[in-house]
Amino acid sequence: MARYFDVHPENPQRRAISQVVRLITEDGLIAYPTDSCYALGCRLGNKNGIDRIKEIRGLDDKHHFTLVCQDFAQLGQFVHVSNAVFRLVKASTPGSYTFILPATKEVPRRLMHPKKKTVGVRIPEHVVTQALVAELGEPLLSSTLLLPDSEEPMTQGWEIKERLDHQVDAVLDSGECGTEPTTVIDLSGGEPEIVRRGAGDTARFE
Numbered sequence: 001m002a003r004y005f006d007v008h009p010e011n012p013q014r015r016a017i018s019q020v021v022r023l024i025t026e027d028g029l030i031a032y033p034t035d036s037c038y039a040l041g042c043r044l045g046n047k048n049g050i051d052r053i054k055e056i057r058g059l060d061d062k063h064h065f066t067l068v069c070q071d072f073a074q075l076g077q078f079v080h081v082s083n084a085v086f087r088l089v090k091a092s093t094p095g096s097y098t099f100i101l102p103a104t105k106e107v108p109r110r111l112m113h114p115k116k117k118t119v120g121v122r123i124p125e126h127v128v129t130q131a132l133v134a135e136l137g138e139p140l141l142s143s144t145l146l147l148p149d150s151e152e153p154m155t156q157g158w159e160i161k162e163r164l165d166h167q168v169d170a171v172l173d174s175g176e177c178g179t180e181p182t183t184v185i186d187l188s189g190g191e192p193e194i195v196r197r198g199a200g201d202t203a204r205f206e
Contacts, residue, residue, distance in 0.1 A: 009174040012131045021135045028169035033177040035126040036096040036199040037153040038145040058148035066120035067139035094125035096199035100186040128174045152179045
């Protein structure tokens with residue numbers, strides 16, 4: 001049964017964040033709010049957590065997972081960023097964007113795209129998510145909480161707890177956070193390619 005944490009959206013309780021991070025470090029899987037919609041998250045090296053995300057979402061091995069990072073310094077440890085890409089990403093973060101970039105050796109192979117060796121990264125503009133990754137001290141491996149039989153992500157913490165009670169270890173609820181997933185931009189080939197139009201404005205990439 002999943003633990004339920006009611007977290008303040010602007011001043012998240014330190015004790016609750018610490019308890020959730022402890023669950024993550026013990027290889028737990030959580031559902032948590034972001035600046036675009038709810039997501040599933042686990043520790044980077046949590047193979048079982050990755051398998052559980054794939055099972056919940058009905059994903060195949062070609063799916064791009066996202067590393068949710070605290071800041072640009074952390075992001076730079078996990079992806080290769082050229083000067084031109086640096087300027088583009090810097091101008092768009094924090095925000096509702098996921099960028100696909102070549103992965104560094106810090107990223108486990110099973111998280112990369114099997115052929116391109118790329119991974120998704122993002123720096124969210126959400127107080128609760130920022131508090132989580134700051135306390136964790138490393139990126140949170142993440143995937144949008146979009147179920148196979150749904151057209152839109154789930155938006156209510158209590159509903160997620162009810163639906164996924166035996167599939168996740170914790171649900172963080174800080175109020176509704178929207179239904180629109182991130183805008184996904186592939187920057188791995190030099191020129192920006194818009195993979196998915198979502199919550200982030202695409203104007204600077206066109």
